Amino acid sequence: MSQQTPMTVAGEKALRDELKQLKSVDRPRITQAIAEAREHGDLKENAEYHAAREQQGFCEGRIQEIESKLSNVRVIDITKIPYTGKVIFGTTVTLINCETDEEVVYRIVGEDEASVKHGKISVTSPIARALIGKEEGDVAVVNAPGGAIEYEIEKVEHLAE
Template sequence: MSAIPMTVQGAEKLRTELNELKSVKRPAVIQAIAEAREHGDLKENAEYHAAREQQGFIEGRIQDIEAKLSNAQIIDISKMANTGKVIFGSTVTILNLDTEEEVTYRIVGDDEADIKNNLISVNSPIARGLIGKSADDVVNITTPKGVVEYEITEIEYI
């Protein structure tokens, strides 16, 4: 598995979730399984089967997070000199030249992407079109609605 780019905030969010799973949810589901076992016959014990299924989900997520963190290449953009180029972790303000609508995106790893919070994956079409460009560059980005022309108005390393 190759290195997975991740921001400092994204790695911290995963570590927090991992800690919650290991210290709160795992013990709770173990307790639920123990209580369900006390009810007797396990073949027809819905509580037991639900708790075991929940345990499987928790253990799977723990393994998933641990794998991602062990392969993470954590990039702290705030410690880098602003070269004026769009790179992983940068915050980019772009202007749609057709609609004059301005939007700001932060380019993050796949696990951190959240379009509602303007966090876009480094692998998204918009991010791929912006990476390596500079302020005042005009880029054409292919979207589901067709090609859209954007001007990069600001690049921040925050």
């Protein structure tokens, strides 16, 4: 049996919304484009047909990928977990780099939801692994490729999405 992947409520909703878009809008549009391109005759030299078939392949591949992810997902609703003050999956953490005094804010999410530019880091990332279980005021040491980085945990927030 495959291991379940943690995901936030918002992450699961985003995947379900994308799946619905692919199945109810994109797939029929691509099927229509293939049908129209077939009407133009010789398929060997028909660029529209080949482009539509390629789009169809990407679309079907993404549908399979999302369905697979959703079948192995464990949705974690942070609002249903008692707040302990500790960093856990789904919390938002404000960190201060002990060396540079630079402040960063991250939300700990599932691997598929991670986006550093949106302030979301994977629960399996080195930073998240160093933070899990710590509290405000604690120092976490992150072993980064460029060496160890110390972060002081300024704030831990247990926010709804």
